[in-house]
Amino acid sequence: MPAPIRLDIPFFAAPSEKVLTGGKTSPEALRQAQAQGVAKIVNLCPPSEDLGFDEPALAAALGLAYENIPVAGGADLTRENAQRLADAIASAPGPVLVHCMSSNRVGALFALKAHWLDGKSVDAAIAEGRAHGLKAMEAGVRQLLER
Template sequence: MEMINFKKIATATMLGLAFAVCYADDSRPLPEPPKGFYVPAENLITGGQPSKSDFLQLKNAGVTKVINLRAPAEEIDFNEQQQAEALGLEYVSLPVAGAADITLENAEKLHALLADEQKVFLHCASGNRVGALLAIRAHAFQGQPADASLEVGRAAGLGSLEEKVKSVFESLQ
């Protein structure tokens, strides 16, 4: 009789442990994104052109979508879309060729692409166009004041396109 109770207790304990392992809250932080990238918001990593090997680090950091702002004429030495999709990442191209494409319309397109709350890696060649569109998005679609919106842009890589961003802000008034 004692052996049967021991077996029942041991079985129940093992099942309980298996259940706990399967349903435990794994709150360990995800690995950091590759060096040189920015994290301006919880679900957003930004920067310049990633290397082929950066994509695995981005996936390991929790990224599920890649948004590339580079224009098709900006060639690189590997197929970025193929690399992202091979890792199971959604890939979106939103070509922004330069200052002329830093517009309210492109910021609105980006705003729509960021609306689903996936963890996103957003890039161009240097991060400058990324920061510019994020600044416009913050001001025009998220209601932030101009100064705070510029800070959002700078935190994401905005540099030489700041005057262009300010001109878009002025056109909104």
């Protein structure tokens, strides 16, 4: 069995073998990810949020698949973006790193995916969101799930 992947990024979590989550990445973190077998990077930051480096270009140079699903705030927490996240993970041949700046939007979108697409209860979806980084957006996510 391969060693668990560990990346030096804020709020890093490994909720499953296929999905890794966290906050703001760096060139070093992407190199670590590639060296440890990560296959795809999914960035939830809109292009207006500066990571301090060209993440799509570096991902391409490292041979990592890359996808951007811009989630600027609550208005972008949609069923369409939850589906895009599910599709991005399903299409990856190996582990996927899903990140934003603090992992909060990551957890929010995973909670929505868990309820809307995977059929989990509201409480189970919130728990899944927390495991993926949901923090400050929890009340708003719960309102969306209880509609």
